[in-house]
Amino acid sequence: LLAEDGSVAASIFAEMSALAARTGAINLGQGFPDEDGPAEVLEAARQAISDGVNQYSPGRGQPVLLEAIARHQQRFYGLKLDPGSEILVTAGATEALAATILALIEPGDEVVTFEPFYDAYGGLIGLGGGIHRTVPLRAPDFQPDLDALRAAVTDRTRLIIVNDPHNPTGAIFPRETLELIVKLAHQHDALIVTDEVYEHLTFGAPHIPIATLPGAWERTVTISSGGKTFSLTGWKVGWLSAPAKIVTAILAVKQFLTYVNAAPFQPAIAVGLDLPDAYFAHIAAEMKGKRDVLATGLRAAGFAISVPQGSYFIVADATPLGFTDGADLCRRLPELAGVVAVPIAAFCSPAHRGEYAPLVRFAYCKKIEFLEQASAELAALK
């Protein structure tokens, strides 16, 4: 986890945001929106501070948020959760992932993820002493080969980590793939951890939480966060849901990670989760419009792209433009085109980086004017 000179190695996201700040380039690297979320939610946090919601919260989270999460899971997915025992509030999805992985694996256990994978998975599996096995997702559709998935899950597998909709590819797994994951988890007595932070950012097929599939709930930890759904990534309010016994095991770890989470943001995110259906439809439609603007721009600039079905991100292949090393391209892109992107290799294990070398990720969770400006500047690469 340390850089060669012994300092803390910056995450690729921090490194690329620093590059954007230094060069004044348009930041399509780190996935955060450049407009804040709903006014009601912002106001609720201000109100909570004024009302004195400023001291430690209960360890599992404030009841008002636990109840809102339960209502949300019921409204959108028909899942009935007990807010007192089956939900845990965390410091973003990141702490939910950390506490879950550290609670559920023993050193030497195998953990299966798809690849490319969100960088925290690799770091956390390493912190827990786990052995990371990956199933490749390949362009253009970034769907797993089901035989490769079958081969990766064995009796040594403790966890299968799913990320649907997927960062960085924007892929959404069809029901058959999710069903196979559940079947394999049963066959090999593994648990499923599903990171659904982009659950409301899907552009066609509605999101299917894997926990809603037959036989899945009892062995699944479902993770989400208010960051993406409410365009409030800096608030770091996340949560997980699972059967009570699993939540208790995760709580045992969580108490020593953060103990409890920031108080005034919890009732505010509860307000967000109770917003009418129209809000959730609106953010998906808005994000789809942004996806389309950037997709058109990247194609016109000469990239080969895969059109994402969800999330914040488009993967672009720079090969047609004569670039075979995405990491090198990303370092030079501010100078070449005034834009920052992230190499897909940053989401890969060292052994597989080469297979994804020419691919870069662009985030479209930005104002349309910046997406258009970035598209115009990228056209200069040809």
Ligand code: PMP
């Ligand atoms: N999982 C995925 C797939 C993500 O893209 C992110 C980042 N935004 C996170 C987890 C972390 O979410 P949070 O900021 O809520 O910790």
Ligand code: GLN
């Ligand atoms: N999830 C965001 C991304 O993929 C940001 C994550 C981060 O900064 N760690 O860009």
